[in-house]
Amino acid sequence: MRVLVLGGAGEIGRAAARLLAAEVDQLVIADLSADAAGAVAEQLGPTAVARPIDVADHDRLVALARDCDIVVNTVGPFFRFGPGILAAVIEAGRDYVDVCDDPAPTATMLDLHERAAAAGITAVIGMGASPGVANLLASKAVSLLDRTESLVTGWNLLMAQPQQRGWRPSAAIVHGIEQVSMPIPVIRGGALTRELPLRRTTIDYPGIGPGVGWTFGHPEPVTLARTFPDLADCVNVALAPRYAVASLSALGSAVRAGLVSRERAATLAAAAEHVLPSSPLAALDHGCLPPLFAVATGTLDGAAATIGCALGQFPGLTMAEATGIPLAVGALLRPDRPGVHPPEAVYDPDEFFHRLAPYCLGNPRPESMVVVTNSQWTQAVNNAALDSGSLVTALLRSRAR
Structure with missing residues (x-):
């Protein structure tokens, strides 16, 4: 080929x-x-x-x-x-x-x-990663429910840092400014609509509990609603320190108000990027939710259920x-x-995920690639299931207690 x-x-x-x-x-x-x-x-x-x-x-x-x-x-x-x-x-x-x-x-x-x-x-x-891996985590979560009503995909901003930092805005930063300065697509009440970004969203993650993300303009709501047309609600969220969210919100508001151009805002964001932690492992210290995940809520065996699917192994840092x-x-x-x-x-x-496993850090077992939690499980079963040798296992176990 x-x-x-x-x-x-x-x-x-x-x-x-x-x-x-x-x-x-x-x-x-x-x-x-x-x-x-x-x-x-x-x-x-x-x-x-x-x-x-x-x-x-x-x-x-x-x-x-x-x-x-x-x-x-x-x-x-x-x-x-x-x-x-x-x-x-x-x-x-x-x-x-x-x-x-x-x-x-x-x-x-x-x-x-x-x-x-x-x-x-x-x-x-x-x-x-998001979109991409996040969509497949969502697909996995949907497959584990009889009926899915809502989907949330999430990713950690601290794991989205470029390898080489500079004072000129990268394509990723230009993209980010675009998505925080204009209404973004979300699914609300079964319909595709648009709303201002960075809306505070609480995710009740099974086995962990409540965590906070901020709505972001990624394509997951657009495509997941096409693939799973019965969804009532679907959003993508970024996980980030409050100061980072406040900075992005201020830049987005300034662009919408015509106070700065998107190009100038991207330049300012590139400079502000230098205050973020440089190690993506810092993502585990800033919030209680996994770095890359999907949460599906619906019904299973006639009862309400929420499924969490988190990426357990990573192809790099x-x-x-x-x-x-x-x-x-x-x-x-x-x-x-x-x-x-x-x-x-x-x-x-x-x-x-089976094909991705050999390219992840430490050549992990394919079965440890996705950590699945279910709101219907008892605490004992939940903790046992989390013992899968994944990079997010410690985070999930510590929050489950």
Whole structure:
């Protein structure tokens, strides 16, 4: 298999490429910087080659994509580049997977479903950590209930820090400012609506108890409601220290009021990022909820039940690894279902987590990848189930007491 990685010299692209280089016949590292792409290809060995690309050059992108079997896209922010790149890949007639974390381009790309299906290609959008792993945790939780009424997906802001910090805003920061400065999509009362972001949300996590998150503009409510149409409520939340939420809220309000531009707000956010803890392990010290999780509420065996599914093992301690490695696993699984889909519509969660396990820290047992808790369990059964050797086991056990 020949794989094209767009943005292959960026942090997420490099993380995905390192895994793919050992698994595919040839890897094409494509980036705006020819020198950076060449340096990455040289590090990865003989299976990797470098190609310069400006993703805004439609014809060049189509030609480059046609020379590969699947395109792995990490170029952000996706509200600028996502739909155009996917349109070019569909024209090239090649499969596609990306890490789109913006709801607006997610909806636009989903509208390309019929065009992709007619071309016979499968495109998976949002296969990172959140969205991506979070969607598959949600899918797992839904499968454990007879009926699901509400879903919450959550991720910890302290685990979303870039590997290299700088004073210039990264694509992730530009994305973040976009999502805290405009109304975001949520499911309320069975309908897709929009509301201001960073709304305080209490999650009653089974086996842990109440924890607080803040609504954030990620695509999970958009796609999960399409995959599970009976949902009454669905939100995505970020877990973060209060001072970080206050800063983001102030920047978002200033943008909405026209006091600063989104570009200026992103620059200020890049500077403020330096006050956040630099170690993602600090996520375990800032809040009682797991770093990446989904909670589904509904009924099981005729009684009310809440299922929590937390990622128990991690593919690394950086945002790049937590996003790029699941992306690469998604590319290797390469589902055959023509059209444009979110992860939960094409991947079986058990198979995905089994395939992800060898690339996680410590080569964990596949059965420890997801920690499942159920509000119907007794405390004794709950504590026994938590003893699974996962990285979040200690957190869950300590909060359950």
